[in-house]
Amino acid sequence: xxxxxxxxxxxxxxxxxxxxxxxxxxxxxxxxxxxxxxxxxxxxxxxxxxxxxxxxxxxxxxxxxxxxxxxxxxxxxxxxxxxxxxxxxxxxxxxxxxxxxxxxxxxxxxxxxxxxxxxxxxxxxxxxxxxxxxxxxxxxxxxxxxxxxxxxxxxxxxxxxxxxxxxxxxxxxxxxxxxxxxxxxxxxxxxxxxxxxxxxxxxxxxxxxxxxxxxxxxxxxxxxxxxxxxxxxxxxxxxxxxxxxxxxxxxxxxxxxxxxxxxxxxxxxxxxxxxxxxxxxxxxxxxxxxxxxxxxxxxxxxxxxxxxxxxxxxxxxxxxxxxxxxxxxxxxxxxxxxxxxxxxxxxxxxxxxxxxxxxxxxxxxxxxxxxxxxxxxxxxxxx
Amino acid sequence: xxxxxxxxxxxxxxxxxxxxxxxxxxxxxxxxxxxxxxxxxxxxxxxxxxxxxxxxxxxxxxxxxxxxxxxxxxxxxxxxxxxxxxxxxxxxxxxxxxxxxxxxxxxxxxxxxxxxxxxxxxxxxxxxxxxxxxxxxxxxxxxxxxxxxxxxxxxxxxxxxxxxxxxxxxxxxxxxxxxxxxxxxxxxxxxxxxxxxxxxxxxxxxxxxxxxxxxxxxxxxxxxxxxxxxxxxxxxxxxxxxxxxxxxxxxxxxxxxxxxxxxxxxxxxxxxxxxxxxxxxxxxxxxxxxxxxxxxxxxxxxxxxxxxxxxxxxxxxxxxxxxxxxxxxxxxxxxxxxxxxxxxxxxxxxxxxxxxxxxxxxxxxxxxxxxxxxxxxxxxxxxxxxxxxxxxxxxx
Numbered sequence: 001x002x003x004x005x006x007x008x009x010x011x012x013x014x015x016x017x018x019x020x021x022x023x024x025x026x027x028x029x030x031x032x033x034x035x036x037x038x039x040x041x042x043x044x045x046x047x048x049x050x051x052x053x054x055x056x057x058x059x060x061x062x063x064x065x066x067x068x069x070x071x072x073x074x075x076x077x078x079x080x081x082x083x084x085x086x087x088x089x090x091x092x093x094x095x096x097x098x099x100x101x102x103x104x105x106x107x108x109x110x111x112x113x114x115x116x117x118x119x120x121x122x123x124x125x126x127x128x129x130x131x132x133x134x135x136x137x138x139x140x141x142x143x144x145x146x147x148x149x150x151x152x153x154x155x156x157x158x159x160x161x162x163x164x165x166x167x168x169x170x171x172x173x174x175x176x177x178x179x180x181x182x183x184x185x186x187x188x189x190x191x192x193x194x195x196x197x198x199x200x201x202x203x204x205x206x207x208x209x210x211x212x213x214x215x216x217x218x219x220x221x222x223x224x225x226x227x228x229x230x231x232x233x234x235x236x237x238x239x240x241x242x243x244x245x246x247x248x249x250x251x252x253x254x255x256x257x258x259x260x261x262x263x264x265x266x267x268x269x270x271x272x273x274x275x276x277x278x279x280x281x282x283x284x285x286x287x288x289x290x291x292x293x294x295x296x297x298x299x300x301x302x303x304x305x306x307x308x309x310x311x312x313x314x315x316x317x318x319x320x321x322x323x324x325x326x327x328x329x330x331x332x333x334x335x336x337x338x339x340x341x342x343x344x345x346x347x348x349x350x351x352x353x354x355x356x357x358x359x360x361x362x363x364x365x366x367x368x369x370x371x372x373x374x375x376x377x378x379x380x381x382x383x
Numbered sequence: 384x385x386x387x388x389x390x391x392x393x394x395x396x397x398x399x400x401x402x403x404x405x406x407x408x409x410x411x412x413x414x415x416x417x418x419x420x421x422x423x424x425x426x427x428x429x430x431x432x433x434x435x436x437x438x439x440x441x442x443x444x445x446x447x448x449x450x451x452x453x454x455x456x457x458x459x460x461x462x463x464x465x466x467x468x469x470x471x472x473x474x475x476x477x478x479x480x481x482x483x484x485x486x487x488x489x490x491x492x493x494x495x496x497x498x499x500x501x502x503x504x505x506x507x508x509x510x511x512x513x514x515x516x517x518x519x520x521x522x523x524x525x526x527x528x529x530x531x532x533x534x535x536x537x538x539x540x541x542x543x544x545x546x547x548x549x550x551x552x553x554x555x556x557x558x559x560x561x562x563x564x565x566x567x568x569x570x571x572x573x574x575x576x577x578x579x580x581x582x583x584x585x586x587x588x589x590x591x592x593x594x595x596x597x598x599x600x601x602x603x604x605x606x607x608x609x610x611x612x613x614x615x616x617x618x619x620x621x622x623x624x625x626x627x628x629x630x631x632x633x634x635x636x637x638x639x640x641x642x643x644x645x646x647x648x649x650x651x652x653x654x655x656x657x658x659x660x661x662x663x664x665x666x667x668x669x670x671x672x673x674x675x676x677x678x679x680x681x682x683x684x685x686x687x688x689x690x691x692x693x694x695x696x697x698x699x700x701x702x703x704x705x706x707x708x709x710x711x712x713x714x715x716x717x718x719x720x721x722x723x724x725x726x727x728x729x730x731x732x733x734x735x736x737x738x739x740x741x742x743x744x745x746x747x748x749x750x751x752x753x754x755x756x757x758x759x760x761x762x763x764x765x766x767x768x769x770x771x772x773x774x775x776x777x778x779x
Contacts, residue, residue: 016668017665017668017669020661020662020664020665020668021661021665023658023661024658024659024661024662024665027654027655027657027658027661028658030654031651031654031655031658034650034651034654035651038647059493059558060492060493060556060557060558061490061491061492061493061504062491062493062504062731063457063490063491063504063731064590090458092454096454096729097639099639099728155452157452157453157454157458158458166452232559234558236558238493244501247501248499248501248502251496251498251499251501251503252496252501252502252503252504252724252725252726252733253725253726254723254724254725254726255498255499255723259426262425263422263426263651266418266421266422267418267422267655267658269418270414270415270418270419270655270658270659270662271415271658271662273410273411273414273415273662274411274412274415274658274661274662274665276411277407277408277411277665277666278665280407281407281408281669
């Protein structure tokens with residue numbers, strides 16, 4: 001208890017300096033939290049990808065289509081539970097900057113394939129009844145303030161209509177929520193039957209297949225079997241686990257993880273300097289006092305603990321404030337106005353932040369603390 | 384007045400000469416500011432690099448024709464007849480072989496990235512001979528041109544460096560066929576350096592495109608010919624197209640990436656800058672408090688508070704300036720010219736670019752550093768000037 005009191009009173013000694021140091025540490029942890037959320041947004045989906053799902057696409061490129069007949073062939077392969085197809089619709093809502101993914105899909109297959117999309121039975125029924133109906137994610141609906149029953153015009157960039165038009169109108173009849181925090185609720189699902197009969201060309205062709213396998217352990221084996229099935233055909237395939245597919249996509253944008261790690265290192269290095277410098281100062285200024293403490297019976301180790309405790313108190317207050325503010329900032333919404341499918345601060349990283357706080361307190365405090373420990377009473381009192 | 388200036392000079396000189404006595408805390412502030420500037424310049428140089436790549440893609444007098452409603456080549460589609468009509472439009476420059484208009488096919492092909500081994504959507508462009516006349520900067524730098532009508536490709540310099548299996552002598556797999564890479568080209572750092580080129584007549588059947596194209600690039604007689612060219616095409620009832628200057632087109636292609644990176648970079652820089660301000664404040668308050676008696680003595684001797692304020696602020700500005708310089712130099716050394724690839728969302732295809740640390744960014748970085756120094760020095764300076772002399776002299 002006496003230590004708490006001592007730590008508290010030494011922090012009170014120069015209130016301004018203590019305050020400024022806490023603020024700079026706080027800033028470091030705001031950045032930590034914020035950048036973590038950004039990295040999370042870029043990697044979105046990798047972590048929540050179904051371990052039991054594969055993506056099968058055209059081997060040459062993602063823009064080439066596969067025949068719808070592949071579905072039955074894939075489902076016959078040993079180890080495959082179910083297969084369903086999706087297609088990239090690539091339309092524009094009002095203007096190009098309002099980007100979100102739209103995909104024609106078979107509703108019953110979607111219900112079965114994606115248990116992470118939580119949809120009420122009424123909405124399921126409504127979607128099954130309305131051919132021009134769409135199922136949209138809660139996040140997307142909030143982004144554009146859509147309501148159930150709205151009619152949403154989408155300008156097609158790839159798929160013209162049979163009547164020559166390029167504006168498709170869809171009825172918002174169903175909404176899904178994410179079962180987990182990381183579930184992407186920014187998607188817009190169109191009914192495949194409506195899409196296929198309305199599009200001007202490409203009937204019977206789909207973009208890619210999502211395949212559920214019965215045993216995730218056998219993912220590589222089943223993927224190889226699927227590719228072998230279509231080898232030497234006009235449309236060869238490339239099958240890979242959903243996580244790898246999404247990761248590959250994120251890699252194309254750039255090595256976001258590396259960039260963020262570099263920035264974080266620069267930030268922490270900087271703040272470490274500031275905090276370490278402050279600690280060094282407080283010890284140097286208090287040489288006399290520390291010597292007195294030792295003279296009245298505090299052990300060397302006790303003094304070491306005192307200085308480290310001070311360092312911990314500083315970083316803990318600053319760090320926790322910073323993490324808290326980062327959390328607030330992140331929950332205020334994403335900085336790109338809706339381009340990120342998810343934007344949140346994962347709990348795991350909050351814990352990582354706490355570990356970093358303790359590590360930082362130790363690194364910043366250890367040198368001054370060792371100095372304090374080594375102080376010779378007689379010498380120090382004379383200074 | 385003269386007296387005042389000489390006071391400023393001597394106090395400032397005094398405080399700057401005493402800097403070495405405060406090595407530790409001054410160095411901490413200086414390195415802190417250097418870190419902020421390095422990160423800010425580094426992140427923003429990514430956006431500058433993308434922008435530069437796009438801008439050097441555009442020819443001054445060039446125009447691009449897409450299907451109306453298409454925002455990029457990827458989404459566009461023009462029939463062979465459309466391409467012929469477009470080539471006949473007024474305003475197009477001509478040479479010995481006719482109008483300089485290049486109908487092109489634009490698709491993507493999966494190639495693994497060198498850095499991660501995962502697939503990227505590498506642009507694959509089907510061209511005719513006019514593609515090289517439209518792009519004045521086009522130059523083969525290795526190997527030879529592909530033979531027209533053969534399954535051969537040439538690759539851009541950026542594509543060769545960023546994606547695996549694109550050096551001369553290797554070949555790319557397109558379905559059942561293998562297309563050998565026979566040459567490497569450059570194009571003044573422009574977007575086409577990220578691409579693979581092949582004869583359009585070879586690419587059309589391979590991607591089942593019949594006799595169709597996606598865009599027509601045209602070189603115009605003069606910059607002013609654009610309106611004439613555009614009006615004639617948009618009013619032609621046989622066509623349903625959109626005509627843009629190349630510069631406008633490439634600007635629109637980079638907007639998303641540029642805004643995203645600049646936005647995030649600015650937020651990061653501001654938050655980090657705030658941290659550095661606290662660090663600088665700490666340093667300067669410490670500097671002032673360790674010199675309390677000294678400053679009080681000066682004031683007792685008749686130095687006025689103005690010069691004292693200026694001396695503290697200039698010390699802080701000096702630290703910030705040196706820190707900014709170090710940070711900017713670090714960013715320049717570490718990032719300028721660093722090559723990377725990213726995904727161009729507009730065309731859903733990979734682009735390769737070099738980080739671009741330019742003078743404008745360096746200046747921005749140093750100005751930002753000085754701002755941090757100004758804020759960090761001002762409050763401690765005011766405090767130093769306001770301290771009652773008698774009380775300060777008594778302090779330890």
